[in-house]
Amino acid sequence: MKTGLNRYRLAIFVGILVLIVLLAAMAANLPSQLRELSRAAEDNLQWSITQIDTEFANLDAAISRQIATQSLPEENIRLRVDIALSRLAIINSGRSAEIFGDSEEARLLIEPINDFADAAIALSDAPGPLAGDALSEMQQLVSDVRPLVRDIALLGVRLGAEQAESRRTQFANQLTRTGGIAMALLVLMAILMIVLDRLLRRADHRDAELSASTKQLASTVTASLDAIVTANESGEIIDFNTSAERVFGWKRDEIVGLTMEDTFIPHRMRDAHHNGMKRYLETGTPRVVDAGRVELAALRKSGEEFPVELNITTTQSGTDTIFIAYIRDISERKINEQKLIDARDRAERADKAKSQFLTVMSHEMRTPLNGILGVLDLLKTTSLSEEQGRYAKIATSSSEVLLEHVNEALDITRIENGRLQLTFQDFDLADLMRGLMDVFVPLAQEKNLTCTLEIDATMRQRFHGDSGRIRQILTNLIGNAIKFTDEGGVHLHVSGINGLKSSSLRFEVRDTGIGIPKDKQDQVFDDFVALANSSGRQSRGDGLGLAISRRIARAMDGDVTLTKSEDTGSTFTLTLSTLSAVPEENTKSEPSDVAPPPVQPRNVLIVEDNSINRSVLNGMLTAMGHDVVEAVNGVECLKKADETVFDVIFMDIGMPVMDGIEATQRLRADRGPNAQTQIIGLTAHGREEFREQAVAAGMNRFHTKPIRLDALRSIFIELASGTPSRLDAEKFPEALTEMIDLLGHAKVRAVADTFFAELKTLIADLGDNAAHSDKTLLAEAVHKAKGAASLLGQTELQAKLGDLEHEARSDALGDLTAWADALVSSAQKAEQSIAKAIPPDSGTT
Amino acid sequence: MAKAIYTHACALIFALFLGLSAEVEAQSATALEISGAGADAGPVYLELADLDALPQVTFETSTIWTDGTVTFSGVPLKALLGELSGRNGVVEMVALNDYKVDMPLDRLEDGAPIVATRLNGESMSVRDKGPYWVVFPYDSDTKYQTETTYAWSIWQLNRLKVVD
Incomplete structure (x- = not known):
């Protein structure tokens, strides 16, 4: 845009210059031409040429009178002849010769006239008086030449007029050209004026815009909630807005002219700041400048240090670099952050303490259980009465339940500590499911329940995953389903989507049991939750089972969810993603077939x-x-x-x-x-x-x-x-x-x-x-x-x-x-x- | 100086009156007749020798009537007229063929015009526009290139008469 305008202006100036030079050249030529025209040479010459005819008429008349009257002295006749002859010289010399120039017509007239002149001179200069026959001869010569003289005079007038005409035309043309150039110059000047006017208006417009935006900027800076500090290359503060006054405690009038180093930059950071500015000005490599928001510390006028969020940008003012710092007092935010961090740390510590407590507790409980169970085992090897045997059995069984609870608690902490190990191997999904059914079908039959399996055809294939964990989860889900169902049955539906590399598996365990009340549905996955069912029976194992199952499933990128629960039954769903299996390889394991020898004392x-x-x-x-x-x-x-x-x-x-x-x-x-x-x-x-x-x-x-x-x-x-x-x-x-x-x-x-x-x-x-x-x-x-x-x-x-x-x-x-x-x-x-x-x-x- | 010339000329005119009165009738081509206004200023006739005795001015110039640059020499008209030139009025110049033109006296300059007696050092015959030719140094100034100037440039000059 700007270069275009410049080129435009250059073209106009060059055009004007060319026109001025042309005009000057034309105008310089004009006076000489004008002078040429103002010279009367031509007019006088033409007059001289026409006079030839007159002279010859006079001569003719004088000779005729002399012949008739003899009244004039002979010398007088000679003088008349000489005068007439002198006129003829004009035809042959000077400017008149130029008039006739190369004209053939003139040449044809001039030649006989010159012949006459020669004859007349010879006659006039001949000895003896110019009278009698000589005079008659002269009269004859003169009367013979007169028509020629008349013709040459007329020709001279005509040619002279033509040449003058041509000169005038030439001058008129020159005048026209000069005038044209002058007009063009005027037009160009006018265009230039228009361009200048436009430039002026544009500059004016920009001026107005600039002033408006400056005002806007000034009000923005003043109204900004962030402190805005402007400084020059040597770190001297050149502007300080209202928020800055509030944040730092300095008045604008006090601080302007002082350096940032001496005012609000904390003492421990002054060297770094100084070096940073120096490096930036020398190398132009920014570290804090234009780096976005940076968290640093600043000093209030009272000497108190507080955390700030800082964003520094630069701008050029002429050759100087101006630094603009946007500073936000974040002390309050920092305090809140600290509070949050403290709260989080407290929570984490409490959680860790809980895990630690569980671990230690389970360990501490195992040790006495070890003793109880061992003693009970020993007790059973002694001879007991039937009643004592029954008590021992109850004690053993209760201890075992207690041991399982301890183990489950340990499982939870182990999973939470990330120590759950998954063992991936290829497995046949259908085999795994049938194995489950083999166990649960007889179990269900005992309660007069049905236990059915439905596997989508696409899922009858091998997968790569931790089949042991899958079985663990499903055992828990199906076991619970049977446990909480009194009539009807349990149905396991296996579906999923086979991907190229990984597959998504979905196991739905649906029962027709009593269901789980809506307000309890979220709790079933919590640790140590056992929901009492309507019959009031509460079996062991459901305290942590679902919680553990869900944790394991999540460790395998899956989940266990309660997808439906109403009065007519619950549906628990296990979703998993597994890798597709590599082709089956048959590995034969060597059987170790050794008969057990009798126990011997050791x-x-x-x-x-x-x-x-x-x-x-x-x-x-x-x-x-x-x-x-x-x-x-x-x-x-x-x-x-x-x-x-x-x-x-x-x-x-x-x-x-x-x-x-x-x-x-x-x-x-x-x-x-x-x-x-x-x-x-x-x-x-x-x-x-x-x-x-x-x-x-x-x-x-x-x-x-x-x-x-x-x-x-x-x-x-x-x-x-x-x-x-x-x-x-x-x-x-x-x-x-x-x-x-x-x-x-x-x-x-x-x-x-x-x-x-x-x-x-x-x-x-x-x-x-x-x-x-x-x-x-x-x-x-x-x-x-x-x-x-x-x-x-x-x-x-x-x-x-x-x-x-x-x-x-x-x-x-x-x-x-x-x-x-x-x-x-x-x-x-x-x-x-x-x-x-x-x-x-x-x-x- | 001008007065001296005038006195000298008057002396000459007297002599001519005494010696040449018989030839008054015949038009003389070689004598230049000068006459003033009023009764006391009777005509004076000057021959070539008389003119040569007066102060001479020579210049080179081209003219519209000649080829190339030529050299004219002769007596400045102003000097020739002497005291007469100081009057208001015109000098009436007449050629052999009775061509007559008036020139205002105040237009006379010290060096121009001159009554040329020599062209390129030679005296001029009547056939060569002689014997006397009023010329200006045309090339020296454009003011000498006007129609009026050309009209004043009278050749075969025969008579001069100062008129009020």
């Missing part, structure tokens, strides 16, 4: 600081026929281990003086007599916390307290059979433990009994080869058994059944009798394992 060292626990464990082991030595901590353990070789060491993890981990490390490192001894770790803490440490220290097994008589028995059976000395799994598979948690010993016992009965039939059928001509039927039977084995945590059996199923489906079925033998040993081990977890006499209601 040398046992108990390292335990709690005297009750120590004596209970001692009592149990002694009752089993083992030799027992006690130590109260790690140091004593090392001392005793130095003297005697032990077969087994029970090592408490947490002990004063030296803990179990360190003692184990030393035993393993010392290469002493007990370097290879089986060490079984015991802890009252949760199941996971010390597992890794125990393995790393060199413990062979790991057990949570309270350790029960059954567990002790199985440990010694396995020791005798030389089974893995590596620490690989809990003695009681987690799946089984969960089932027991949920359903109680008796029901799991019943499920297990059914399972083993069916399994035995299956194995018997296998032995009778011919009975299984239909491979599909066989595969389905094996498949069903596999699902149940999985549910009961019998992984070895499950793996074998899986292999068999795979073979049955793949037409590569080998010798079924060999399979039958292999399954028999696995089934026996599984049965023993279940029997240990659920002693036939420990069933409770």
